[in-house]
Amino acid sequence: MASSSKDAVVLQVDGHEVRVSSPEKPYFPERGIRKIDVVEYFIAVGEGILSALRDRPTTLERWPGGVFEGARISTRVDNSGDAFYQKRVPKNAPDWVPTAHITFPSGRTADEIAPDSVAVVAWCANLGTLTFHPWPVGKEDVESPNQIRIDLDPQPGTDFSDAVRVAPHVRELLHEFGMEGWPKTSGGRGVHVYVPILPRWTFTDVRRAVIAFGRELERRLPDQVTMSWWKEERGEKIFIDYNQMARDRTIASAYSIRPRPHAPVSAPVDWDELPDVQPTDFDVLTMPARFAAVGDKHAGLADHAFRIEPLLELFEKQETDEGLGDLPYPPDYPKMPGEPMRVQPSRARRPAGADD
Structure with missing residues (x-):
């Protein structure tokens, strides 16, 4: 009415x-x-x-x-x-x-x-x-996230089709960790995958779980996937934006x-159906x-909650065996415990006294 x-x-x-x-x-x-x-x-x-x-x-x-x-x-x-x-x-x-x-x-x-x-x-x-x-x-x-959100973000030189090609590998890796994901178009060039989890961990824990997941995906698909925070190092690849799991970082909802x-x-x-769709298929008039x-293709999300301990164990293994620790936070964040130097690599390599 x-x-x-x-x-x-x-x-x-x-x-x-x-x-x-x-x-x-x-x-x-x-x-x-x-x-x-x-x-x-x-x-x-x-x-x-x-x-x-x-x-x-x-x-x-x-x-x-x-x-x-x-x-x-x-x-x-x-x-x-x-x-x-x-x-x-x-x-x-x-x-x-x-x-x-x-x-x-x-x-x-x-x-x-x-x-x-x-x-x-x-x-x-x-x-x-x-x-x-x-x-x-x-x-x-x-204080305890109950979702992991994996953001497949195409970098310059790549597009939606490249994100779609990476998506099945995301699902395969999730299955290896006993998890399932629910995909959606971003409404732009990217693909988002949502994974419901038990709300038992902090934002720091969940962000580290995504870092571990992304690093493993990058190891398997080095020519397609990057975890580099700095744009100058990403190349024409799909960036796994791990900082979407930092506190107060969000993704557009379904x-x-x-x-x-x-x-x-x-x-x-x-x-x-993901390989056969285009972002332009879905709009205010067609949806x-x-x-x-x-x-609702995401209705099943509410029926599951997966554990992230295996991903946290992988993060620790990557740290111990490969010397890989935390990664930079967004620039507006306070310095976080264990975070590496937050400076663009090309600037960090400048000789002392070099002009800006």
């Missing part, structure tokens, strides 16, 4: 009223997609995106003016963009929007939205949220919309029909 006026539409979602202001505002003008279409898209795939977000602290990527030529997102260095990341719950949030209390790497804290209904997702969409960035934790224990002119979405897929036909 919905009521409307010239300036707003009120939708009934999960027993709550969700007011959509300026429903006719163009959000993806090249596709004729309006703000109300975006909200209705999230409702159409509601069961799926709620499964991805439920009770997880979630950063909102807000594009209140829509996606138009030249639009850009604000950064820490330049906050003058047309879009922005919202990590704290908006002050005007209704009392039925739940939150989770989290701690950033800096030690500062915040209350983030932790969706528990499709109504919350729709309310966030009215704020211009296109992409939802959930933490890999549940609100009941925000069914999130990516801010590109054709309105692509991050789409859960079966392993068998509702697919979801109605096949349901």
Whole structure:
């Protein structure tokens, strides 16, 4: 049910009223997609995106003016963009929007939205949220990740097809460790693989597990995979972005919309269909029909929780036998225990006194 006026539409979602202001505002003008279409898209795939977000602290990527030529997102260095990341719950949030209390790497804290209904997702969409960035934790224990997220990130000279070629090897290696993964398109050029785990370890532990996994994959596929944090050393390979498992680093959720002119979405897929799809197959206009036909391809995630001890043992073995320890954290992090020197290799090789 919905009521409307010239300036707003009120939708009934999960027993709550969700007011959509300026429903006719163009959000993806090249596709004729309006703000109300975006909200209705999230409702159409509601069961799926709620499964991805439920009770997880979630950063909102807000594009209140829509996606138009030249639009850009604000950064820490330049906050003058047309879009922005919202990590704290908006002050005007209704009392039925739940939150989770989290701690950033800096030690500062915040209350983030932790969706528990499709109504919350729709309310966030009215704020211009296109992409939802959930933490890999549940609100009941925000210090212990319950998911591993393996990000197959194509580097310059590679593309989606290269990530797809690496993906079966990811699955094979997961099986060797008694684990299973659920793949999805990133909505861009990459592939994401989600692995549910028991929430018994810290962010540091889980990040090290991913480092060990990535190093083993790199050992097996040295011409296709890299674990090098520094871009100058990666080459034309698929980067396993291990720092996506660092605290406060997130990946766009399944069914999130990516801010590109054709309105692509991050789409859960079966392993068998991954080689035959393209990121452009899934967008705001096509995904509702697919979801109605096949349901949520990530539904099985909630039924499993794997152990990561074998990966932690592999990390220790790599450290002992090969002298491989931790890897650099993102530049905005405080210096972490055991972390190597955080400096670009070409700069570290400069002779003393060399000009910058």
